[in-house]
Each structure stands twice: as C-alpha cells, then as structure tokens.
Amino acid sequence: MDNMSLINIINFPVLGDGRGTLVALEANRQIPFEIKRVYYIYGTAQGVARGFHAHKALKQVAICLKGSCRFVMDDGKDKQEVILAKPDKGLLIDAMQWHEMYDFSNDCVLMVLADQVYDESDYIREYSKFIEAVNNHVHSSAK
Ligand code: TYD
Secondary structure (H helix, E strand, O other): OOHHHHOEEEEOOOEEEOOEEEOOOOEOOOEOOOOOEEEEEEOOOOOOOEEEEEEOOOOEEEEEEEOOEEEEEEOOOOEEEEEEOOOOEEEEEOOOOEEEEEOOOOOOEEEEEEOOOOOHHHEEOOHHHHHHHHHHHHHHHHO
16 A cells, blocks of 8 residues: 555535535445444544554445544554544545544544444454555565
8 A cells, every 4th residue: 555545535525505514425426335333533632642552354444423532543654644524524444454542522423324234354463464454465565
C-alpha cells in the first residue's frame, strides 16, 4: 500500500435546505459495503485513547457525528493521521489497518458502520502480531 491509501475519506452528499441538513447513508452506495452493524462511542473521558487493533477482514466507516477525534491509521509500514470533525465525512477503516483514536472532545459522538457483526476472533489486538500478519501477507502474495 502506498502512503496515500491510508486515509480514505468518503464525502457524503449533504441534502440541505432552509430547515437544516440531512445526510443519507445507504449500503453499497455512500457506504461501500452491506451494513451489518452500527455502534457508536460517546462520553469518552478526557485523555482516553481507544482502538489499538486491526481487523483481519472487517471493513468499517467511522463518522464523527458531533465534536471531534483524531485517528492514527497504520498499515505496518506507514502511519497517517486525520482529524474527524464533520458529520458529512466518513473515514474508511479497511481490513488490516491498525487504528488508534485520540483526542476525543467531550461532546464527541463517533458512529461506526461495519460490514460484519461483532466477532472477537477477527481482531488483532497485539501490535507485534499485526506486524507479523502484514509480513506474512507480503511474503505469501510475492510467491
Ligand atoms: P473495544 O473493541 O475494546 O473498543 P475499541 O474500539 O476502543 O477497541 O470494545 C469495547 C467492548 O465492547 C468490548 O468488550 C467488546 C464490546 N463490543 C461489542 O460487544 N460489540 C461491538 O460491536 C464492539 C465494537 C465492541
């Protein structure tokens, strides 16, 4: 993966009129997969960092509905960060992207759409195991 591909932001169409703003998200349209799960994180205490894992197969889109937070994305070779602070932008979290979240504002509501139901066996929670998996993948695809 090149450096550019670590931060993939999807800009959602904003349907606004005099009454305010509306964003609509549909599977396989604005969201590039079938949505099987939605979860959201809020009330995060000051100074708390979350994430610190990668998924073997899960694809997700993270949308900061309110407030802001910072993501660090890591493919095992490069790291890039992005601040999410707008409800009309989604960050694609692909499979095998180690991600860490920091600097949650007090009012942050971070919604995540996922293409699979919760499955702990899909998590890689140890960074050394993540690096091992990235290297194994590089070696097996080079054959
Ligand atoms: P965890 O994955 O540790 O959160 P983070 O994204 O910060 O790493 O999840 C916290 C707890 O919530 C953990 O006990 C697993 C549980 N959980 C579910 O039951 N379903 C879910 O969809 C998610 C994301 C977490």
